[in-house]
Amino acid sequence: MPAEKNYYTIDPEGKLTCLKCKVPLVKGKAKFMYLDNGFPVELPVCPVCGFIYVPEELALGKVASVERALEDK
Amino acid sequence: MxxxxxxxxxxxxxxxxxxxxxxxxxxxxxxYEDPPFCSAACPLKLDTRAFLQAAASGDLNKALLLYEKVTPFPLVLSSGCDAPCEKKCRLSEIGDAIAIREVEAAVSRYGQAKKASGVFRMRKKQTVAIFGSGLFTLFLAGELEKKMYPLTVFCEEAGFEGFLKAAAGFLDEEAFRLELSRLKGKEIHFEFGCRLTPEFFAEKRAAFDVVCASEEAALRFFPEAVCDPALMIYEAERLVMGCGGKEGNDGATHADGTLGTGKTGVMAAAFGAKKAALTVDRLAQRLDPRNTRGNEGPSESRLYTDLSSATALERVSKAGAVYTREEAVQEASRCLDCHCxxxxxxxxxxxxxxxxxxxxxxxxxxxxxxxxxxxxxxxxxxxxxxxxxxxxxxxxxxxxxxxxxxxxxxxxxxxxxxLAPHEFALLDMLFSNGEAFLARPQPRSLPYSIVKEREQADAPTDSSSLVPNGVGADTWTDSGSFAPDGAGLDTLAGTCKYVFFPGCQASAIAPATVRAAYEDLCRRLPGGVGLMLGCCGAIASWAGREELTKQTRAFLSQELSRLGDPIIIAGCPSCKKELSEFWPGLILGIWDVLLEIGLPESEAVPSPDSPMGQQAADLLNGNHSDAPEDETDASSDCLHFHGRSVALHDSCGARGDEKTQNAIRELMAQMGIELVETPYSGDRSPCCGYGGLASYANPEVAKEMTDKCLERSDLPYITYCMACRDRFAREGHESRHILELIYGTDAGSPPDISEKRYNRLTLKNTLLTELWQEAPAMQKRDYPLRFTEEARRLMDSRMILTDDVLEVIDELRKTGDAILDQETGLSIACKRVGNVTFWVKFTVEEDGAYLVHSAYSHRMTVVKREG
Structure with a gap:
């Protein structure tokens, strides 16, 4: 599996909080899956409930372009 | 879902x-890749089109370079070539053919030949000898020199002048001087003043790998020699030779079938030399000269040239014996640059x-x-x-x-x-044939109500006039199309003679128009008119999903059978086409029906009493504050088309369906609307960009398709496919569906993707409630939802539906899963719906409403990773 990549940093630290758990999101390990491909990444995650946040710029940028590439494989 | x-x-x-x-x-x-007619006709395969284009641009050096590719002696060739290209020039059909040979002669004279660098030209090892002189020998020597054979020419002439004179004595002084210098510049070893006797030949031939001779010399060496004109070889002696005449002519290749002499033999000699040079190649490689020769000689071209733009039809006359440089450029400029x-x-x-x-x-x-x-x-x-x-x-x-x-x-x-490019459209189709689907016979509340007097006065007496030209037309006219009053009541048994199938886009874009048309048909068509709101299956078929297409067809067939196998009245030409792929019964267009029964009494039939949507909207979502605007009674608005010029956009679904195209034109004439035909109308009409799901898979190209349609006219467009109407209006061009004009409704500004779904569902529910007195099953949301304008715009461009947002908010209310971005103050929640994860950025208003600021989605799934 390729080395994990970090496409998003929470800046400033603590600006994102989990509404349910009332705690700041932290950098956590996650994996994107699409068409049987997996990509290890680091994303903002709630340390309590494990909610993983995919920021808009990531979803519309890198994620979308990888989706396109995989769809045409 | x-x-x-x-x-x-x-x-x-x-x-x-x-x-x-x-x-x-x-x-x-x-x-497209077929050669232009001039090139195809040329036995030497000159790229005549490129040659003329180069000459037309004034670049005679480039033109000469192209000409030299086919001949080592351009002035000799252009002096005597019989120009089969000119006979095939398309301009000759409407005026004078381009004087190609004259341009070649001028280019040969004024163009500067490029000195070959020689860096990458490796001399071959095999040696070749040519015995004799004449045109064939001259051209063959040039061809073989070009192929880099160490070449020796044995001739009886005393020097270069004599050799050239023997071959091309017809050249004028200037041309002779130029060709002489060209000949001298070639790397050919000449042995002048030889006596070409059989003994001499026998003595010399052993030193060469391949030997060639003019026909005259060959016959001197071997009186019984017979030349194979396709290969230019005397097989018995493996002697490459000229044949077909004294000048080395090849009678078979002569355009008029005659053997030429002197100047007239130039083309045959040049072509013969080309074939002979290829034979030399094969022999030098010890291969059979018959194989791998490619396409030699002239060929036929299937190219198409549009002659409508040709203007310069007359040949440029020359002041002297040869075109001046300017005259040649001017003549070459007449070339149409044939491309299909x-x-x-x-x-x-x-x-x-x-x-x-x-x-x-x-x-x-x-x-x-x-x-x-x-x-x-x-x-x-x-x-x-x-x-x-x-x-x-x-x-x-x-x-x-x-x-x-x-x-x-x-x-x-x-x-x-x-799945990504088509998923939205396919889900939309499933929505049309699921939640928004409706199939009902004519409702009791809307009986057939033509008064007898009017019917007697208006109904055509000759029943044959009712017969449309379609297949199964008898079904359409039999059993008295115009039955007595009350015939519509028969339909209450659950079957009907007709079913109106407006198409998913009509219900999505102009629901009030659909309703007005349906009510009109119910009142004026006897025998019962059912209604079927759904998708014809074109979407699955366009997406290449055969299984889904089959399922859709089976579903629609079953629903049609439940209505008693009625005659389908399609509201959309594409639906008509798609339905005819599987439905064996008669399918008419609503335009056919309106032509038969006449336009409604006033073109501006009042819109339905109860405005579309509101009641059902309230049922659907008590606090839905974003109900699309209702279609309004815009009879006066629509009537302003009277006497105005409009452009008609023919639907691509009606391509090849002249009857439909004519019916629309006839209806427009009856309404007093002046139609201006645009380029590419009728069968040649382009697609608006909706067809084939282009707008889902590639919005950029789809927009270019729409623009292409719109560039044909600045006039308002009338369409007979709702998708066309929608796409044109979306680009800000005034457009109306013909049914809007007929029924005086105005679908207004184009709905967004959520409104399109909402309109379909609302149409179904309103009609169920108001016409069939059925209570539609509708889910009520118990919280209000609002959108910022920006959110609406983003959702439309990102293909995110209000329903998708509702799914996210429902999930949020169930689980409480969301995050807060303290920088923006927006909360963000998500839900995986089918193959897509939707994210919604929102705030909660004072009244408890969710205000959506933005939404986005991705198809990837995201999971937690351990370790």
Missing amino acids: AQIQERGSTHVYKVSKIAQEEVDSMVSRCV EECMKSCAFLAHYKKHPGLIGREIYNNTQIIMGDHQLNKPMNSCSLCGQCTVTCPNGFDMAHICRSARRNMVETDKMP
């Missing part, structure tokens, strides 16, 4: 090969990819056969609107739609088709 299975692994090894014969037969219809781009002129898809259809067609076929690696043609394959315009504009009937459809089906079948 309906779902479609995402395709499996990226590592798919399935291949279903499309038959090579199909590929070849489809692709070879494109004549008929389909590309009018098709935004082909224009976008800048490839001729033969090429892109083959690439698309190849795309289906890739097992691993990038399918780079997926996007182009899914960007064709499948409208069939190219098949009409192409002189050879090239069928891009067939290629793209067949490729899409193949990709789906082998599990290589990505």
Whole structure:
């Protein structure tokens, strides 16, 4: 599996909080899956409930372009 | 909620090969790569088109370079060539052919030959000798020198002048001087003043790998020599020789079939020398000279040239014996630069990819056969609107739609088709044939109500006039189409003679128009008119999903049977076409029916009493604050088309359906609307960009298609397909569906994707409530939801529906899962719906309403990773 990549940093630290758990999101390990491909990444995650946040710029940028590439494989 | 299975692994090894014969037969219809007629006619295969273009641009050096590719002695050739190219020049059909030979002569005279660098030219090892003199020998020597053979010419003449004189004594002084210097500049070893006797030949030949001779010399060496004119060889002695006449003519290649002498033998000698040089090549390599010779000589071309733009029809006259440089440039400028781009002129898809259809067609076929690696043609394959315009504009009937459809089906079948480009449309179809589907016989509340007097006065007495030209027309007229009052009541048993099928786009874009049309048909058509709101299945078919297409057809067939196999009255030409693919019964267009029964009494029938939507909207979502604007009674607005000029956009669904095209024109004439025909109307009409799901797979190309339609006229467009109306209006061009004019309704500004769904559902529910007195099952939301304008815009461009947002908010209310971005103050929640994860950015208002600021989505799933 390729080395994990970090496409998003929470800046400033603590600006994102989990509404349910009332705690700041932290950098956590996650994996994107699409068409049987997996990509290890680091994303903002709630340390309590494990909610993983995919920021808009990531979803519309890198994620979308990888989706396109995989769809045409 | 309906779902479609995402395709499996990226590592798919399935291949279903499309038959090579199909590929070849489809692709070879494109004549783009056929040579222009002038080149095809030239035995030497001069790229005449490029030559004339170079000359026309004033670059005589480049033109000469092209000419020198086919002949080592341009002035000799151009002095005597019999110019078969000119006879085939397309301009000769409407005026004077281009004086190609004259231009060649001028180019040969004024162009500066480029000195060959010689760096990459390796001299061959095999040696060649030529015995004799004359035109054939001269050309052959030039050809072999070009091929870099160490070459020796044995001739009886005393020097270069004599040798050239013997070959081309007809040259004028200037030309002779130029060609002499060209001859001297060639790397040919001459042995002048030889006595060409059989003994001499026998003595010399052993030193060479290949020997050649003029016909005269060959006959002197071997009186019994017989030349094979196709190979220019005397087989018994393996002697390459000229044949067909004293000058080395090849009678077979002469355009008029005669043997020429002197000047008139130039072309035959040049062509003979070309063939002989190829034979020398084969012999030098110890190969059979018969094999691998390629296409020699003139050929036929299937190229098509549009002559309508040709203006300079008269040949430029020359002041002297030869064109001056200026005259030659002017004459060459008359060249039409024959290219067949008929389909590309009018098709935004082909224009976008800048490839001729033969090429892109083959690439698309190849795309289906890739097992691993990038399918780079997926996007182009899914960007064709499948409208069939190219098949009409192409002189050879090239069928891009067939290629793209067949490729899409193949990709789906082998599990290589990505779902993403078509998923939204397919789900929309499932929505139309699911939640928003309606099939009912004529309601009791809307009986057939033509008063007898009017019927007697208006009904055509000659029943044959009622017969449309379609198949099964008898069904349409039998049993007294205009039955007595009250005939509609018979339909209460649950069957009906007709069913109105307006099409999913009409219900989505102009629900009040659909209702007005339906009510009119109910009142004026006897025998019962049912209503079917749904999708004809074109979407599944366009997407190449055969299984889904079959299911849709089976479903619609079953529903139609439940209504008693009625005659379908389609509201959309594409639906009519698609339904006819599987429905054996009669299918009419509403335009056919309106022509028969006449327009409604006033073109501006009042809109339904109860405005569309509101009641159902309240039921659906008590606090839905974003109900789309109702279609308004815009009779006065629509009537302003009276006497005004409008452009008619023919639907691509009606291509080949002249009856439909004419019916629309007739209805417009009856309404007193003046129609201005645009370029590419009727069968040649382009697609608005909706067809073939182009707008889902490639919005950019789809927009170019819309623009292409709109550039034909600044006048308001009248359409008879609701999708066209919608796409034109979306681009800010005034457009109306013909039914809006007929029923005085105005669908207003184009709805967004959520409104389109909402309109369909609301139409169904309103009609169920108001016409059939049924209580529709509707889910009530118990919280209000609002959108910022920006959120609406983003959702529309990102293909996110209000329903998707509602799913997210429902999930949020259930689980409480969301985050807060303290910088923006926006909360963010998500939900996976089918194959897509939707994210919604929102705030909660004081009244408890959710105000959506933005929404986005991705198809990837995201999971927590341990370790």
